Amino acid sequence: MNLKHWLTEHGVDTHGKSVQHVFFVRGERPAGDPKEIKNDAWAIDEKRTGDQTYFLYLKDEGDNWYKASVKWDGCIEIEQAANTPFEEGRTPDDCDDNTHICNLDAYIDRLQKLKELAKKFFGEDWK
Numbered sequence: 001m002n003l004k005h006w007l008t009e010h011g012v013d014t015h016g017k018s019v020q021h022v023f024f025v026r027g028e029r030p031a032g033d034p035k036e037i038k039n040d041a042w043a044i045d046e047k048r049t050g051d052q053t054y055f056l057y058l059k060d061e062g063d064n065w066y067k068a069s070v071k072w073d074g075c076i077e078i079e080q081a082a083n084t085p086f087e088e089g090r091t092p093d094d095c096d097d098n099t100h101i102c103n104l105d106a107y108i109d110r111l112q113k114l115k116e117l118a119k120k121f122f123g124e125d126w127k
Contacts, residue, residue: 038061039061040061040062041060041061041062041066042058042059042060042061042068043058043059043061044056044057044058044059045057045058045059045067054071054072055069055070055071055072056069056070056071057069057070058070059086060086063085064081064085064086064087064088065080065081065085065086066078066079066080066081067079067086073102074102074103074104075100075101075102076100076101076102076104077098077099077100077101078098078099078101079096079097079098080096080097080098080099081094081096082094082095082096082097083095
């Protein structure tokens with residue numbers, strides 16, 4: 001679901017304007033209490049998100065190896081800690097992986113197909 005569709009479903013009339021116009025000019029924030037918007041993997045980083053209407057910062061709810069920035073336009077930046085979990089004795093030598101994705105469904109589909117081929121090659125036990 002794209003953001004314009006989400007806004008319409010939640011009663012925000014864009015008056016034919018672009019989503020950028022709605023957020024930057026009208027400054028509306030999507031409904032929902034940040035403390036209640038979470039699942040077993042992610043929670044809103046309220047300190048970094050603040051009162052913004054164009055970025056949503058998420059933190060790992062588990063072992064603190066991931067962070068994500070979600071933009072109003074549907075793109076995300078996901079960061080994975082490589083050597084040490086975030087906020088645990090990190091050094092300048094810690095290498096992190098960053099991936100910028102603008103079509104999350106297509107990216108997930110591509111990864112599922114990669115997994116499918118890997119299992120065909122290495123066997124069903126491949127994880």
